[in-house]
Amino acid sequence: MERQNKEEDKKFDIKETQAWKAVFGDLLFGEFKPLSPFNSLMRGIAKIMQLHPYNMSVGGKRIILYTFCLGGLSVFFFTLLACTGAFLMIYYNPDVNSAYANIEDMRYIVPFGVLIRNMHRWTAHLMVLFVALHMLRVFLTAAYKPPRELNWIVGVILLVMTLLASFTGYLLPWDQLAYWGVTIGTSMGENAPLLGAKGPFAILEHGKDVNSILVGGTSVGQPTLLRFYLLHAIAIPLGIAGLMGFHFWRIRRAGGVSGPL
Amino acid sequence: MAELEKESKGNGEVIVRMSEKEWENVKNINVKSDYKEGFETLTPKEQDYTVKHLRDSVGIEFLAGLIFTFIIMVWSLFMNAPLKELANPADTPIDERAPWYFIGLQELLIFFDPWLAGVVLPSILLVGLLILPFIDPHKETGIGRYTFRDRPVAVSAFGFGFAMWYILIIIGQFFRGPARMFYWPWEDKAVLKELPVVEMVTFPIAVGIAFFIIYFGVCVILPKYIFENFYKTLGIIRYYIFMSLCAIMLLIPIKIFLRYVFDVKYILSLQIFNTILNF
Numbered sequence: 425m426e427r428q429n430k431e432e433d434k435k436f437d438i439k440e441t442q443a444w445k446a447v448f449g450d451l452l453f454g455e456f457k458p459l460s461p462f463n464s465l466m467r468g469i470a471k472i473m474q475l476h477p478y479n480m481s482v483g484g485k486r487i488i489l490y491t492f493c494l495g496g497l498s499v500f501f502f503t504l505l506a507c508t509g510a511f512l513m514i515y516y517n518p519d520v521n522s523a524y525a526n527i528e529d530m531r532y533i534v535p536f537g538v539l540i541r542n543m544h545r546w547t548a549h550l551m552v553l554f555v556a557l558h559m560l561r562v563f564l565t566a567a568y569k570p571p572r573e574l575n576w577i578v579g580v581i582l583l584v585m586t587l588l589a590s591f592t593g594y595l596l597p598w599d600q601l602a603y604w605g606v607t608i609g610t611s612m613g614e615n616a617p618l619l620g621a622k623g624p625f626a627i628l629e630h631g632k633d634v635n636s637i638l639v640g641g642t643s644v645g646q647p648t649l650l651r652f653y654l655l656h657a658i659a660i661p662l663g664i665a666g667l668m669g670f671h672f673w674r675i676r677r678a679g680g681v682s683g684p685l
Numbered sequence: 686m687a688e689l690e691k692e693s694k695g696n697g698e699v700i701v702r703m704s705e706k707e708w709e710n711v712k713n714i715n716v717k718s719d720y721k722e723g724f725e726t727l728t729p730k731e732q733d734y735t736v737k738h739l740r741d742s743v744g745i746e747f748l749a750g751l752i753f754t755f756i757i758m759v760w761s762l763f764m765n766a767p768l769k770e771l772a773n774p775a776d777t778p779i780d781e782r783a784p785w786y787f788i789g790l791q792e793l794l795i796f797f798d799p800w801l802a803g804v805v806l807p808s809i810l811l812v813g814l815l816i817l818p819f820i821d822p823h824k825e826t827g828i829g830r831y832t833f834r835d836r837p838v839a840v841s842a843f844g845f846g847f848a849m850w851y852i853l854i855i856i857g858q859f860f861r862g863p864a865r866m867f868y869w870p871w872e873d874k875a876v877l878k879e880l881p882v883v884e885m886v887t888f889p890i891a892v893g894i895a896f897f898i899i900y901f902g903v904c905v906i907l908p909k910y911i912f913e914n915f916y917k918t919l920g921i922i923r924y925y926i927f928m929s930l931c932a933i934m935l936l937i938p939i940k941i942f943l944r945y946v947f948d949v950k951y952i953l954s955l956q957i958f959n960t961i962l963n964f
């Protein structure tokens with residue numbers, strides 16, 4: 425009888441194996457030790473980022489089934505895009521005569537160029553997708569309700585800027601895909617009521633309407649490439665970074681992420 | 686290591702066994718008695734003890750980042766980002782398409798004039814999103830949890846719009862071949878389809894105007910009398926904004942339906958001065 429009990433106690437539990445503990449032990453699922461270096465590091469990071477409030481439900485594991493990390497991953501993708509983008513900037517020149525060749529060089533000559541370019545492109549897709557999913561999660565958990573209305577609005581602006589960042593980047597390789605994709609996209613501006621040359625009640629002429637501010641002329645060309653490059657590599661990322669900081673600060677002010685409590 | 690020793694039933698006391706060192710850390714903390722389950726109001730010293738939470742959530746975020754770094758690396762190793770021939774303004778490809786996140790708009794272009802599909806509808810969508818926190822009348826319902834039952838109207842309306850957006854993207858991305866013609870997945874996109882030669886109809890002005898009057902009457906005015914409680918909770922301004930936004934959103938599938946089933950080009954074609962407005 426006693427022996428049986430002992431055997432039951434010894435049931436195989438992967439979390440008790442040395443390998444598991446070595447990899448995940450204190451890191452993820454281990455017992456809480458107030459003074460372990462990892463904990464102080466985590467607290468330090470959290471303090472610097474001002475993101476995770478201290479006063480939160482103990483039992484953070486559940487939080488993954490709440491936010492699904494969608495916002496956090498959007499931040500992560502943004503950071504990854506900034507890093508890979510900085511690398512791409514070294515080899516890219518926003519000039520219609522050389523842009524395409526620069527990209528080809530990246531693919532065939534620059535060490536790891538093709539890898540970095542691919543990462544930049546695929547991460548951008550993921551970011552657009554995850555920001556949208558993050559919005560869905562925020563809606564479904566009613567996190568836009570007081571006191572978080574302002575953060576919802578900031579979020580919508582972030583979503584638009586994320587789309588614009590992707591769209592302006594789309595033109596930079598200066599291939600057929602880029603050229604015609606952007607031609608379609610910017611031609612929308614031409615059709616704006618009042619302000620577009622082809623839209624209803626147009627008051628501005630072709631070449632002087634809102635579309636031409638974006639494109640820098642009557643059709644997509646060198647001025648467009650330069651404008652899109654500056655927007656893509658400087659203005660929009662700075663804007664997103666600034667708004668993100670504000671977004672996080674508002675989360676803190678609201679007393680942290682809305683649930684689950 | 687602090688351990689829960691036992692919980693006495695009557696007075697809500699909790700007995701905790703801990704080492705002397707731990708006691709040194711916590712003895713000066715006066716634990717507040719009124720705390721919600723799993724949520725404590727903490728003094729600065731107690732904050733140390735929420736590190737467990739931080740470690741869990743930051744750790745999980747770290748792990749999520751790691752997993753996605755791996756996914757992106759593998760994806761990038763095996764799949765190259767597209768690069769076609771050098772841009773050539775003189776050579777319009779037959780299958781020109783916007784990037785996928787804008788392909789929903791391009792899809793709308795098939796059914797609406799560009800000023801509607803590319804400018805007015807997206808603007809309405811954006812404004813709708815921005816004012817959404819203010820037209821939701823229930824300021825506290827459902828915060829912090831996933832629930833459909835407590836917010837059926839809000840979740841249905843948003844869910845409908847979100848789903849429509851992605852369905853349009855999927856159709857635009859995977860079901861459209863050359864010249865934006867519809868292709869089933871088993872049809873070969875290399876085979877050019879001929880443009881169908883059907884005479885598309887535009888309703889006469891009177892019919893068009895009547896359609897919109899009746900449509901908005903049914904969608905916006907009528908529910909006011911049927912769902913009086915709903916109208917009262919929303920209040921007059923919120924009610925009209927919300928119902929108009931929903932009505933406009935519903936017009937998109939309605940127009941698509943009319944186009945495919947009855948070959949309707951425009952429901953209403955208005956000429957104002959020298960501008961033609963087609964809906």
Ligand code: HEM
Binds near residue numbers: 568
């Ligand atoms: C660049 C895009 C964005 C980034 C990087 C970002 C990042 C984050 C992060 C890290 C959080 C913490 C909770 C979580 O991970 O879910 C958060 C929360 C939040 N986000 Fe975003 N977000 C972005 C876009 C948006 C959008 C598009 C919306 C809505 C339209 C939005 C609205 C909110 C709100 C209301 C919260 C508070 C949620 C709560 O307390 O439960 N954000 N965001």
